[in-house]
Amino acid sequence: MTQMPPLPQMILEPLVRAALTEDLGTYGDITTRTVIPAGTRYLARIVAREPGVASGMQLAGIAFRLIDPGLDWRVLHADGSRFQPGDTLAEIEGEAASILSAERVALNFAGRLAGIATQTADFVAQAAGTRARITCTRKTTPGLRLVEKQAVLHGGGFNHRFSLSDAILIKDNHIAAAGGIRPVLQAVKAGASHMMRVEIEVDRLDQLAQVLDEGGADVVLLDNMETAALHEAVAMASGRVVLEASGNMRLARVAEVAATGVDYISVGALTHSARTLDLGLDF
Structure with a gap:
């Protein structure tokens, strides 16, 4: 380890x-x-x-x-x-x-x-032999995030954001409040620091197509997608953005998700359900 x-x-x-x-x-x-x-x-x-x-x-x-x-x-x-x-x-x-x-x-x-x-x-272990890295989330015990994320590293995983100030992560509620995918990405391109990484969440392939067409995101979070859709997403992206699969990532499903070719699999259960x-x- x-x-x-x-x-x-x-x-x-x-x-x-x-x-x-x-x-x-x-x-x-x-x-x-x-x-x-x-x-x-x-x-x-x-x-x-x-x-x-x-x-x-x-x-x-x-x-x-x-x-x-x-x-x-x-x-x-x-x-x-x-x-x-x-x-x-x-x-x-x-x-x-x-x-x-x-x-x-x-x-x-x-x-x-x-x-x-x-x-x-x-x-x-379930992702062994693939490119996929297992990463945690911010679903941690209040006050103990630092040491719980360190424990994820001890287990061979990777860390996602430690705080809201680490990176721009545009979730579904941000998209809804801002009026859509294009407006939020345009706002990011206009106002975000060149030093700041940008991730955006999508749950449909047509949304991924919008992100790829508009640009401005470094990482796309594929939320609650079926395995077949994840395969399609990897083909659509063709390496242009980092892909992170998330949502309902049970241990029994991780191997098949990792085999789709996504770069990261985020698992809240690493910390909230251990x-x-x-x-x-x-x-």
Whole structure:
């Protein structure tokens, strides 16, 4: 799988700090403070209960270190690497109370993001041998978009826009409000920066023909088209624009969509419907 360079800790730390603040509440971990004698030390392991692709290990490490900088955190399965049931993903050694206080937040991040990476890898496998790249959308958990999109990269996928300011993406409602495909593309050609990429959504082949005739778009999003229509769209475009297939992209359908020759397949389910992987912390 894809191993990416780590994100800057100063960007990730506020996310982890907010999660720890939520979990510790107003008075901290009263259970651990009550029952664990001060000075008790342990070696703990984050262990996989099922197979998957690692992601979120960087955030898990930040969680432990924010609770106790003296904890020794060792990653054995880096973000982007595959693991099997029973594999140890990381080891944490030090004060038992500190480990227990950070445990849930660390596992929440690692399990959630590994779930996204693993699901992405499943979709990527279905497109193997074709030109199609699997990409995510902005259908992410509020506040966690950066790390969820990083998890998509760990699974071998690609990222679409991070925000509304990344590119011009003209959707069906923009077209309806502006009066049609030609008016929106003419507005883009008249007013958009030469540095800005432009994508426009169509759901019919006659709309694609209008886009190709008018010009002004770099990418065309083919929304909710049947497979036969996607084949026709690829032939019509003949490489003049990048083509992205989207809408109802179930895992079972991805292989046939990828075989049409589209350049990208965007899948909201990579982030909005990923299952959290079962990871545990064992003393």
